[in-house]
Every structure is written in structure tokens, then in C-alpha cells.
Amino acid sequence: MPRGLYLLSDPETGEPLGDERFQCAPGPTGWRYVSHRTAPDGGPAGSVDLTLDDLGRPLRLELRAGGWRVRGGTLDGLTWVRMPEEGPRQRPDGGAGGAASAGQEGHAAAHAFAGASPAFLVAAARLLRLSPGGEARRLRVVGFAPPVLAPRTRDESWLLHSRDEHPTPSGPLPVDHYRVDDLETGERREVHLAGDVVLAAPGIELEELDSPPTFFPVTTGE
Secondary structure, three states: OOEEEEEEEOOOOOOEEEEEEEEEEEOOOEEEEEEEEEOOOOOEEEEEEEEEEOOOOEEEEEEEEOOEEEEEEEOOOEEEEEEEOOOOOEOOOOOEOOHHHHOEEEEEOOOEEEEOOOHHHHHHHHHHOOOOOOOOEEEEEEEEEOOOOEEEEEEEEEEEEEEEEEOOOOOOEEEEEEEEEEOOOOOEEEEEEEOOEEEEEOOEEEEEEOOOOOOOOOOOOO
8 A cells, every 4th residue: 555745846837836645555446545735834735535446437536625625426427516615605594505605516528537636647547558659548537726626628648658667675666657748738748657656747756655556457458
């Protein structure tokens, strides 16, 4: 069960955005990632709780940041509810608030959730199950960006362009190198994964790792 700490920063300016302490592991349904994020001043800045099934589809997501909360999952695409952290507000007459105050429901014909957490990079790679040197795959994602977790649906292209091994005291560590393109903006990222741990990506640096990554079953891709 990998446990560790990611340092987060603005990919453009390098400005520190805090850190994310995480743990993740395979489970009865597939894979689960849980983390808590800390702001640069040391205060709490949100959390992530993501569960995938054994095919890499998001069974359950609970995301908190900036006074907002998102709950989502897979249901004929992706569905989610975005609401204020304090929950539904009461009307002056004592009744429950309207639909807007109770939560904003959303649905998209998309495949995966995305966001600032490294968890979403691992989840996308698990869902795609690419082979080194194979063709790029298109992935439609719904992203929730801090601080207000507003949803944005976009298309990405993922390519696993190489896989190599890094020597460690416990033996060779396979590392996958991905190229990820935002097909709307043209932004390109290089993402380096070892099993269910992000070793490096724009704005993400692995600072601590208390136990080795977990490796998903090897597949040949589709």
C-alpha cells in the first residue's frame, strides 16, 4: 500500500500550491486513492477519495476544495453533484433551499474524471491500458479545478511512448513515460508513472514514498 507525499506547484510559474499526502491500494472492487491536501500556509486545502473498478472506471469520487464538494461516479457516462461544503441552505421560512443551493447535478458522455490531484493521472493510465510504442488514444474527461471545482469537459490524447527500468535496492522499477495532449488548448504534458505512483509531471513532484508502488496486471492494450 503506497503512502507518500506529493509537492504541488503551478506548472507555468512554479509557485508552490501546497502538498498532498496520500495512500492508495488495490481493493475488492479495483483500486482506491485517498489524500488530504495542505495549502502553502499549512492550512487544510481539500481532499480526494477516488475508487476505480477493475477496468479502471471511476466507481466513486468525492472531492473537496475551496468550500466546495463534488460527488460523482459512472452511470451511462459520468454523473456528479457539485455543492457548497456546508450543504443545502435553509430558506427564511425554515424550508429546504432550492435545487441550486442543494447541489448542481451534471452528466457528460465522458470516460474519466480529472483534476489537480495526481490520482487522476494514475486513473486515466489505468483506464486506457496502453502499450509502449502503440498508438495514441483519445480520452474525454470531466475536470474539476480548484478552488471552486467547476466542471470542464475536454478531450485529451494519451500516448505511452516508452517504458524503462530504474535500478532500486529492491530490484528494477518499471517506469512508464506518457505524452498527454489537451486537444482543445494544445497544451502538452510529460507524465512519468511507476505503477500507481506519479514520479513526476508538470506541477507534481514526488517528495516522499514510504512503500513501493503497486503495479496493475500487465495488459497488451486495445
